[in-house]
Amino acid sequence: MEEIPFDKIRIADICNRCDMNRKSFYYHFKDKYDLLNWIFDTEFISFAKDLSQAEELNEHVDAVQNICNYFYENRDFYRKALQTEGQNSFPEHFRAYVMPIMKLRIEYLFGDSEDEFTLNFFTDAAVATIERWLLDKNCMSPDDFLNKLMHIVQQGAEALHNELNREE
Incomplete structure (x- = not known):
C-alpha cells in the first residue's frame, strides 16, 4: 500500500511479491x-486483550x-486501510472489532449492554474519533490526542453532572 493504492492491488501482485501461488493465498484468505x-x-489482539481486561480507570x-x-x-498504513471501501472493508471490520470492547465497557459503566442504541452510539463515537485523528493530515501525537480526549470526556461529564444537579 506504500507503492500502490489498495484498490489497484491485485491478488497476483500480492502473490508475486510474497513468492506465493494464488491457491495458497486463497487457502488462507478470502x-x-x-x-x-x-x-x-494479528497485531492488535494484545491491545484488545489489555483493554477488555482493564478494570480500573488507570488500566483502561x-x-x-x-x-x-x-x-x-x-x-x-492505517490511513490507507481506513479509506478502503466495499464488502469486508477495513472500516467495517474495525467497527466490528471495537463493538465487543465497547460492550464490556458499557456493562461496567452502566450495568447494561443489551441497549443497542447505547452500544452503537459509543462504538460509532470511538471509531469516528480514531478515524478522524488518523486521517487528519496534521495528525497530533498520541499523547496530545489522548489528553484532549480525556479532557473532553471529563469536562463533559462534569459539566453535565453540574447542570443536572443545578436543576434539582
Whole structure:
C-alpha cells in the first residue's frame, strides 16, 4: 500500500511479491480485504486483550494509550486501510472489532449492554474519533490526542453532572 493504492492491488501482485501461488493465498484468505483485516487482527489482539481486561480507570487509560501509540506508529498504513471501501472493508471490520470492547465497557459503566442504541452510539463515537485523528493530515501525537480526549470526556461529564444537579 506504500507503492500502490489498495484498490489497484491485485491478488497476483500480492502473490508475486510474497513468492506465493494464488491457491495458497486463497487457502488462507478470502480476498485482499481479508488479508488487510488479518494484519490488523494479528497485531492488535494484545491491545484488545489489555483493554477488555482493564478494570480500573488507570488500566483502561494505559491500554488506550498503547492503542493510540500503535496506531500513530503505523498511521501511514492505517490511513490507507481506513479509506478502503466495499464488502469486508477495513472500516467495517474495525467497527466490528471495537463493538465487543465497547460492550464490556458499557456493562461496567452502566450495568447494561443489551441497549443497542447505547452500544452503537459509543462504538460509532470511538471509531469516528480514531478515524478522524488518523486521517487528519496534521495528525497530533498520541499523547496530545489522548489528553484532549480525556479532557473532553471529563469536562463533559462534569459539566453535565453540574447542570443536572443545578436543576434539582
